[in-house]
Amino acid sequence: MSNDLYEVLGVARDATPEEIKKAYRTLARRLHPDTSPDDPEAEARFKEVAQAYEVLSDPAARERYDRFGSADGFNFGDPFGGGAGGLGDLFDAFFGGAGPFGSGRSRGPSGPPRGPDLEVVATLEFTEAVFGTQHDVKVRTAVSCDVCDGIGAAPGTAPETCPDCGGSGEQRHVRQTMLGQVVSASVCRRCQGQGQIVADPCNECRGEGRKVIDKSYTVDVPAGVDTGSTLRLTGRGAVGPRGGRSGDLFVKIKVLPHERFQRHGYDLVEELPISMMQAAIGHHMQYETLDGAEDLVIPRGTQSGRVFRLRHRGVPHVEGRGRGDLLVRAVVMTPQNLSREEEDLLEKLAELRGETISRPDTGLISKIRSAFR
Ligand SMILES: [Zn+2]
Numbered sequence: 001m002s003n004d005l006y007e008v009l010g011v012a013r014d015a016t017p018e019e020i021k022k023a024y025r026t027l028a029r030r031l032h033p034d035t036s037p038d039d040p041e042a043e044a045r046f047k048e049v050a051q052a053y054e055v056l057s058d059p060a061a062r063e064r065y066d067r068f069g070s071a072d073g074f075n076f077g078d079p080f081g082g083g084a085g086g087l088g089d090l091f092d093a094f095f096g097g098a099g100p101f102g103s104g105r106s107r108g109p110s111g112p113p114r115g116p117d118l119e120v121v122a123t124l125e126f127t128e129a130v131f132g133t134q135h136d137v138k139v140r141t142a143v144s145c146d147v148c149d150g151i152g153a154a155p156g157t158a159p160e161t162c163p164d165c166g167g168s169g170e171q172r173h174v175r176q177t178m179l180g181q182v183v184s185a186s187v188c189r190r191c192q193g194q195g196q197i198v199a200d201p202c203n204e205c206r207g208e209g210r211k212v213i214d215k216s217y218t219v220d221v222p223a224g225v226d227t228g229s230t231l232r233l234t235g236r237g238a239v240g241p242r243g244g245r246s247g248d249l250f251v252k253i254k255v256l257p258h259e260r261f262q263r264h265g266y267d268l269v270e271e272l273p274i275s276m277m278q279a280a281i282g283h284h285m286q287y288e289t290l291d292g293a294e295d296l297v298i299p300r301g302t303q304s305g306r307v308f309r310l311r312h313r314g315v316p317h318v319e320g321r322g323r324g325d326l327l328v329r330a331v332v333m334t335p336q337n338l339s340r341e342e343e344d345l346l347e348k349l350a351e352l353r354g355e356t357i358s359r360p361d362t363g364l365i366s367k368i369r370s371a372f373r
Pocket residue numbers: 145146147148149150152153202203204205206207208209210
C-alpha cells in the first residue's frame with residue numbers, strides 16, 4: 001500500500017484533472033465491492049482509491065496535498081508514508097514537484113522565493129487550554145543547508161548572474177509593428193526569474209540550499225484557546241530555496257474533553273448530581289473547581305435543573321481580560337433500590353405531607369404494560 005495519492009491512482013504528479021478522473025473511474029470499476037465481493041483487499045484498495053480521488057479532484061485540496069504532503073494539513077505523523085522513497089520523493093512532496101523554485105513570481109528579479117507555510121495539530125489537555133501552556137510540536141520542515149549556508153552553490157563557489165537575462169530575471173522581446181516598437185517581457189526561463197544561477201551546485205542539498213529535517217518547536221499557547229483556534233508562528237515554516245525567506249507555521253489547536261466540565265464559549269458547565277435528601281434539606285459542600293475547592297451551598301428545597309453560577313471560575317478570555325463563569329447545574333437523583341426500612345420511612349414522610357401513595361405491585365405493572373402493547 002502506498003501513501004502517495006498519485007501512486008494510489010497510478011497517475012503522474014502533473015496529471016490533468018481529466019487523467020485523474022479517468023484513472024479513478026477505471027480503478028473504481030475494477031475494485032468496486034459489487035465487482036469483487038468477499039475480497040477484503042479489493043475493498044481496502046477501493047477505499048484508498050476513493051480517498052485519493054477525493055483529494056486530487058479538488059483543486060484546493062490537491063494544492064494543499066502537493067505543498068504539505070497531506071490533504072488536511074501538514075502533519076507530523078508520517079506525511080510521506082512509511083519511510084518509503086528516498087530523499088527525492090521527499091523533496092518532490094515537500095517542494096510541490098513544481099521545480100525547486102515554487103510559484104508566485106512577479107516581474108523583475110524576484111530573488112529566491114519564500115518557503116511554504118506548514119501546519120501542525122497540537123492536542124492539548126483541557127486544563128492546558130484553559131490556563132495556557134507551553135507545548136512542543138514536531139514538524140517535518142526545510143532548513144537552510146549548513147554546507148553551502150543556504151545559497152545552493154558548492155563551497156568556494158557563488159551563484160552567478162544569469163547570462164540570459166543579465167540578472168534582471170526577465171527576457172525582453174522587441175517587435176517592430178506599424179505603431180512602432182513594442183517591448184514585451186517574460187520571466188527568464190533559465191533562472192526562473194531569480195536573476196542568478198548556480199553553476200556548481202552544492203552536493204549536500206543538490207543546489208536547493210535547504211534540506212528536510214524533523215524539528216521541534218515549543219509553542220506558547222495562550223490561556224483560553226479552544227478546538228479550532230489556530231496560532232501563527234511567523235517565520236517558523238519551511239525555509240525557501242537558496243536563502244529564500246521562511247514561510248509561517250500554523251498550529252491548529254485540538255482540545256481533549258474534560259471528565260467533568262464542558263465548555264460553552266468561555267463558560268464551564270457541570271451537571272452535579274445531588275441526592276433527593278440533600279436537595280430537600282440543603283447541603284453545604286466543598287466543590288472542586290479548576291482553581292481548587294470552594295464552598296458551594298445547595299439551598300434547602302433546590303429543584304432539579306437549578307443552576308449555580310460561580311463567577312470568574314470559567315475560561316479566561318483569549319484576548320483581553322476577564323474570565324467566563326462556572327455554571328453548576330443540580331441534578332436531583334431519585335433514590336433507587338430502597339430497603340424495606342427506607343421505603344417505609346419515605347411512605348411515612350409522604351403520609352406526614354398528606355400525599356397519597358398507592359404502591360404499584362409487580363403484577364399490576366405487567367398488566368398495564370401488556371395493555372399498551
Ligand atoms: Zn547546500
